[in-house]
Amino acid sequence: MRRWTVRTHLAGLVALAAVACARGEHAPAAGPAVTDDAGRRVALAVPARRIVSLLPSFTEILFAIGAGHRLVGRTAWCDYPPAALAVPSVGDGIPPNVEAVAARRPDLVVLYRSGQNATAAEQLERLGIRTVLLDLNRLEELAPAARRLGVLTGRTAAGDSLARAMDSLVSQSPESPTPSPVSLVFLVWDNPPIVIGAGSYLDRLAGLAGARNVFHDIAAPSAQVSIETIAARNPDFIAVLSDTAAPPRYAGRPEWRVVPAVRKRRFLFLPGGLFGRPGPRAREAVRELRRRLDTTP
């Protein structure tokens, strides 16, 4: 008799557990879910409330869609908007310091998709922290990133609205609005010379500002070229990411003076805060670049 009672109680418990499991399976479907750029399905029970952003661009996007107050961690490079500086830093983020990130007890970590970050994401997932890996090299990738961050933070409408703004910016104008646009080269480093190719947001930014990147034919985000190639392509301007307007130290060297734009000192100094990353301020960056192209002699 007693044994029988125990058995029925056990059966009842099993049945309850089964129901609970079944409910558990359905529960995340009610919360936000997206597929990230690593092809992983990221599903949350509720919109993320404690977020760590490991790329300045993601930090900017999160603030732009009104989810900035939910940030509990950022990288040392995340300096915009100014409110971001009040968020605790978890280091430089390359590679992410998994322990420092976990110590912020986030319910979502947003990472740029790269080999090192994929490993860090795996480690965080093992600690029970959800992660999302997103691509962000080109301007075209801003809209899908904004849309998915909107979904995950429960700011779907704001995410969509930012995504539409970004989409309308990229689809705005033809590559060359004038028959013979001014041309430029983005010079990242001088020895060896590293330039920006079509795989970078800067290439598109130049196109939108009415300038032609002379290395648009290189598909990679950046590539090593020779000074001779730069001289042969003969860009009107040398664009450098720099917060000061001091001519780069290579400008006076004889081998660089073969490039006419260097000889004529036609440098565009683009502040790193605005031009060093793709983000919601892309429209502002386009305007600023256009202004500099018009005013630089």
Added chain:
Amino acid sequence: MKYVVLAGAALATLAAALLVGPANLPFADLPGSAIVWQLRLPRAVLAFLVGGALGVAGTSLQALVRNPLADPFLLGLSGGAGLGAVAAIALHLPGPWALPLAAFVGAVGAMALVYRLGLMGGAELDPRILLLGGVAVGAFAAAITTALVSLAQATELRNAFLWLWGGFSGASWTTVLVMLAYAPLPLGVLVASARPLDLLALGEEPAQYLGADVRRLKRVVYLAASLLTAAAVAVAGVIGFVGLVVPHLCRLVWGRLHRTLLPTAFLTGGILLAAADTLARTVVAPRELPVGIVTALLGVPVFAFLLRRWTVS
């Protein structure tokens, strides 16, 4: 005869370096073009000089440590140069010459340390201690370099490594003049040591009996070869392979006498590196390959072929 062949090959290589390039200049425009005079010619000459210097330095060091695996960069020089270059960027040293000078100072510092290790306890530059000391000093310098890079948080440091991987993008008449003014002294010292280096191949004691001042010879050769390599690092970064393979190539083809070996190693190294640089800047245009990749791609098959012929006969 061999000098005529080598000189011919050297001239052909230099001519090719002047004629071809990513800019596709029409032939008639070549003589007056700044691209030829300011870019192609100094670059080709510098590549030739650096290749020659590395060939000679490699030959002498292999003779000195009596080890076929010796490479001018094995004795801690590349690690020291890397540390110097990264420190220059991390400390924001100003001026266009800060990076090469710092790399030179780093390489010479590493060399001095290995040299000191080699003299400890009356070891008198024992080849084994030189090799082990070189590897250890190199590893130590590399560790400090990596620590600097990971702690300093400057994106520019990544570019210090790009520079260090070697190449002739920064070639100008100034760098050619620096090399022309600097290289003849260590080169002359090494060529003058050709005969005692031959004796050293017999072993230190027999060389001593045959009249070589082994103690002095080892010190002089070590210092001259290292200073030559340090200069090559300063103007072109670390270019591997030339200093390892060119000596073997020349030994297989022209025999073991250093009187022939050193000049042929200079010409062969120069030809190999100038040709490799021409390919590096043209084959994937508009992009450019790091020259070290091309030297390995060119040198390894030739080397393997020679090794095979040598082991068969």
